[in-house]
Amino acid sequence: MRNEAWTHYYLVNGRVLTPHRMIAPGGLAIKDGRIHEVFSMKDCQIPEGANIIDVRNSLIIPGIIDLHLHGGGGADLMDGSAASIRKIAQTHAQGGSTGILPATLTNSLEDIKKALDTFSSEQEKTVDGARLLGVHLEGPYFSYEQRGAQDPRYLKNPDPEEYLELLERYPFIKRVSAAPELPGALDLGRELRKRNILASIGHTDAVYDEVVAAVEAGYSHITHLYSGMSGVRRVNCYRVAGAIEAGLLLDELTVEVIADGKHLPGSLLKLIYKCKGAERIALCSDALSAAGMPEGNYFLGSDESGQEIVVEDGVAWLPDRSAFAGSVVTGTQLLKTMVELAEVPLSEAVKMATITPARILNVDDSLGSLDPGKYADITVLRDDFTVVYTIVGGKIVYSS
Known part of the structure; x- marks a missing residue:
């Protein structure tokens, strides 16, 4: 079903x-x-002849907002092509996401700028897919020890000359992830706070006190909690808490979790939920180009400069199987993981995929809940979490 010509219509017979x-x-x-x-439905008065879509007892929820992903449908933001951006938006809409924040990768400054230049020309164009909420600069300011699948050749300390140029030239950068223990990282956090850009702690080997200092400097979020992140360690025989424990303990920090059922077991998802609650947890996919594609060999980043990855058993691996490289899930699969694996109530899982990420990204005045006046970004799904409709700004961009 398509509704391009409809400016006024009704979704009926659903569970809202x-x-x-x-x-x-x-x-x-x-x-x-x-x-x-x-x-x-008991109280409604729909005018005769109105445009109606009967969703037949499907669940109607706010559109899912994915604040951390790299690609999908065979495309990656780092491809630096308009076609790739459109493909990513379409693939995630098919999975039920209505708003996405694509991420760059640790790479050369030249390749990062190429990706950002392309995004700049595409962001405001009408796309039959998820709403483009901006860009997440993920890297290159990361810890070598906690690099995960980030390319070690390009890791560096925060360089003010470099990041100030990027922030000035690309105002759609809405989030930056960095390791706060690196020289210059606290100054970066202060600059991001001044510009109202989300400063996120990621790929970090920080100890607890370094995370506290980061929060004081402006960092307010944790990138994929538990993944690429320090935990408890011994220093001179004494146990010292790491970034994981700081993320769980500090109320000032929101966190995101890769809810693909692979990166984190149910026990850890339950622990995170118990410590943080739905108001401080955002579900994310960290999806790679292989999302929505068959298992096999792909690249993390562009085909020219990215790293090889292998998709097996529903998750992306580094070729030597030493670590996960990212996920291949989208949208409603995040809800399914939290409800079925973490045994979280559906209403709480929906919060973590909608209003909480909207609030973290400071777009909750217009997105994230089914309130009159907000954009009609809506996900309609069945009880098995398959998508019926994805609606962005009132337009059906995907229908099963």
Whole structure:
């Protein structure tokens, strides 16, 4: 079903998950790209001849916001091509995501600029896919010891001349991940806070006190908690907490988890939920180009300068199988993992995939919940978490 010509229509006979309750049977009125009304079917008065989509008891939730991914459908942001950006947006819309924040990788400054230049020309164009919320600069300011799949050839300390140029030239950079223990990283955090850009702690070997200093400098988020991250260690025989424990303990920090059912077992997902709660956890895919593709050999980054990866058993690996390289899931699969593996209530899982990431990215005034006046970014799904419709700005961009 396509609704390009509809400026006013109704979703009816669904189970509507609002910030306050489930309305079943219920529906939404969508007008001029925004949510106009949320209603119970018992009380609604739909005009005769109105445009109606009957979702047949499907679940209607706010559009899923994925604040950390690299690609999908065989494409990667680092390809530096308009076609790749469109393919990523379409692939994640098929998975139920309505808003995405694609990430760069640790690479040469030349290749990072190429990717950002291309994104700059594509961001405002109409795309039949997920809304492009900006870019996440992931790297190159990372710890060598916790680099994971980040290319070690390009790791470096934060360079003010370099990052100030990027932040000035590309105002759509909405998030930067860095290891706060590196020389210059605290100054980077202060600069990001001044510009209202999300400063995130990632690929870090920091100890607890270094994370506290980072929070004081402006860092407020943890990149893929547990992945590429220090934990408890011994220093002169004494145990010292790491970035993982700091992320769990400090209320000032929000965290994200790769909820693919591979990176973290159910026990750790339960622990994170118990420590942080749905208001401080964002679900993310960290999806690579192989998301939505068959298993096999792919690249992390562009085919020209990226690293080889292997997709087996539903996850991406480095070729030597020494570490995961990222995930291959999208959208509603994140909800499925949290509900079935972590045994989190559906309403709480939805918060972690919608309003919490919206709040972390400072877009919750217009996205993240089914409130009248917000953009009509909506995910409609079945009980088995398969997608029925993905709606962005009132337009159906995917229909099963």
